[in-house]
């Protein structure tokens with residue numbers, strides 16, 4: 293299966309293990325991911341503060357490039373990028389006259405967006421297109437010993453109308469479904485759909501780190517061995533700032549945070565090197581050890 | 588049909604102040620709302636259950652509760668829409684506000700925040716001889732924000748408020764937007780100045796929870812983002828928030844994508860030595876794990892970045 297692929301800035305910057313683990317898993321799944329060469333940053337909600345239209349134009353440009361490549365489903369591995377794109381697409385397709393206005397700007401580059409692009413996260417592609425039944429035979433190391441808390445964060449769920457949640461209510465449960473397909477046990481906890489705090493990390497570190505502490509500790513209290521997230525920004529905060537959260541809370545947290553493809557790759561029997569586990573701040577050794585119990 | 592509600596009960600002033608879950612099952616017609624069922628429980632099963640409601644038509648804003656963990660108006664939530672497979676609907680009081688009893692919370696938290704943004708017109712200049720005139724277009728922009736029914740649902744589920752009760756929160760900031768945008772109001776500069784401070788527009792995490800739960804389409808977060816644009820356009824540039832947006836934009840405009848390392852340095856301020864040193868442990872941990880991306884001038888440009896820059900120029904010019 294061939295898809296247009298948008299890796300996003302973070303998997304090429306601060307979370308390179310997301311990129312490599314995605315590629316390793318894609319190979320096992322027989323997914324061909326063709327990158328959109330020259331696509332710009334989605335704006336991540338930050339550029340949109342400067343002006344919604346600026347962000348929407350940059351994203352429409354990316355969509356037009358994807359259409360030109362021929363496969364109109366764009367696969368994201370960063371749910372922030374996915375959500376921002378989905379919101380842009382929603383406005384472009386539902387605001388009368390807007391698409392034409394933006395296409396005026398794209399014309400200078402010889403591009404035109406025709407409104408045919410569908411934006412999906414890898415999690416959605418796994419469940420909706422590849423199908424969990426096709427994933428199951430590839431699981432050689434079922435994560436039977438592992439209790440995993442899914443951390444959705446914001447952008448893969450909200451606003452629900454831009455993400456088609458009403459038409460596909462299952463999208464609120466895909467992480468649980470994937471965890472189960474990998475043999476693990478999903479853990480329900482209060483932080484599941486809350487904010488990781490990353491967007492205010494530089495503005496109000498105390499509050500941001502408090503969110504990290506709350507979510508990781510509540511996952512731990514509910515019996516999680518690890519958390520999994522579809523967003524590398526959530527990962528940067530929940531993993532990278534966990535030591536600070538530990539000192540803020542005055543207790544050792546020690547909650548490993550996995551990127552979604554790392555979880556799937558683990559169950560597929562990929563090694564911790566291939567999955568880039570050595571790049572994590574909070575060690576994943578115990579998780580890997582538990583995953584290997586039946587290997 | 589049978590409705591089973593699991594209700595969080597609490598009586599903070601009683602002998603047993605902590606909360607507990609109590610299950611009620613009642614026979615109800617298909618069309619019943621969560622509020623209808625709660626009222627039936629109170630009338631027929633347990634008169635001690637405390638709920639607050641008035642209009643029963645999504646107008647007064649008094650019946651907001653959490654249903655299955657998300658804030659909603661009990662009176663416009665049909666039971667059949669929120670009943671999960673296992674059949675039990677979980678009803679709890681709103682979050683971020685202290686419980687008075689059972690599903691009734693103390694709304695003074697909410698109102699104090701609204702009061703803090705001076706929620707009334709402050710016209711300037713001499714009074715006109717007749718009424719103050721506002722154009723249709725200017726009011727059209729405000730119709731959605733003015734639709735707020737002060738139910739508190741957004742405040743209940745705001746993730747920033749959860750960690751910092753000083754934050755003004757979604758409803759009050761949306762209200763502030765309503766007045767800064769009103770052409771009859773003359774206090775914009777003062778309003779923006781105070782919204783630019785700690786607890787104001789920059790403390791929102793952009794989690795979209797308020798946009799999702801608001802029953803009236805007020806979209807508080809969108810108003811907060813518009814206010815950020817206003818404070819920046821008003822030249823209030825001495826905040827980390829402003830520098831963050833500016834550095835982000837500069838990086839994308841220049842290279843087509845994000846320079847994360849430079850973003851941090853520029854957001855805190857190039858010369859904010861204490862902050863940069865405090866960030867060192869995190870930076871070093873990242874560096875050790877090969878996760879600290881090379882900042883400019885090593886940050887590579889994306890092919891076609893000049894087209895990105897052109898879009899920036901063109902849209903900046905439109906402002």
Ligand code: SF4
Nearest residue numbers: 745791792794795797
């Ligand atoms: S978007 Fe901002 S104001 Fe709205 S709920 Fe989230 S943090 Fe609160």
Ligand code: SF4
Nearest residue numbers: 735736738739741801
């Ligand atoms: S903004 Fe919406 S959710 Fe918040 S108080 Fe007003 S009506 Fe209720």
Ligand code: FES
Nearest residue numbers: 643647648650662
């Ligand atoms: S009872 Fe008035 S809004 Fe629900």
